[in-house]
Amino acid sequence: MKQIFKPNISNGDLYRDDQEGSSSTTMSGNGDTMIQTSGFHRFLHAKYLNPAQAILAEMVGTFILVLCISGIIASTNLRGVRAALLEYATTAGLTIVVLIYSIGSISGAHVNPALTIAFAAFGYFPWSRVPLYILAQILGSIMAALMGEFIYGIKSDVMTTRPGQGCQAAFLAELIADFIVVFVIAAVTQQARSVGPLSGLVIGMSIALAVLITGPISGGSLNPARSLGPAIVSRNFDRIWIYLTAPVIGALLGALMYRVLRLRPIS
DSSP: OOOSSOSOGGGOOSEEOOOOOOOOEEEOTTSSOEEESOTTGGGGOGGGSOHHHHHHHHHHHHHHHHHHHHHHHHHHHHTTSOOOHHHHHHHHHHHHHHHHHHHTTTTOOOOSHHHHHHHHHTTSSOGGGHHHHHHHHHHHHHHHHHHHHHHHOOOGGGGSOOOSSOHHHHHHHHHHHHHHHHHHHHHHTTOTTTTGGGHHHHHHHHHHHHHHHHHHHHOSOOOHHHHHHHHHHHTOOTTHHHHHHHHHHHHHHHHHHHHHHHOEEOO
16 A cells, blocks of 8 residues: 655656555546545545535534434433543444445545545645545535434534533644544554555554544544534534534644654665
């Protein structure tokens, strides 16, 4: 599998990474684009996929993600208790695993504006699609918040994310969480021989871990769309800036750190 975070891959490599395991490839019908057959390869190569299908998949995927997260919160609230942190983290991680293996070959399964921006910034996703992907993700989140209200009969305000230990702590928690997740994404896609088809599971575990360590501090959002959808439906934008900015910065830093640690100049 080719190195994941490198700029301008079609214009020649500026760097050479360690040798990775080989994987089969096929040429697209017009001979312009080489697409590896692995569905997970497409998780980070979605720029080669059908735009309309990819955008729809992002909306559906984000809808599923936010609905599942809202569902665990609402279900426990209906029982008169708050969702336990382990339940919340497990739901988030498992949902991501399911989405990677189901829509990863269609859209790349970003379902997170922070990931989309990070992939574009490092040359593995076209900037021209970024606004459409983000719009689809936000729409999916809004629809999930509305559906959560309808199914569970609770206000979407319950599904919003709020700092638990102050704004500064929440900002740093969200930033560090996305740093970890994107660093892991970059790393596992480089380990073709040792990780391979289990990459989706590893990424899901990293998200569950990130939610576990940030839940009490920031609510464990890690995703601007996940926070913005319920905020729009409930019209509660209190401290939403934390969840719109920190994940993006963390994702960019995570991708950059892996690139710095992994890449070597061509000798």
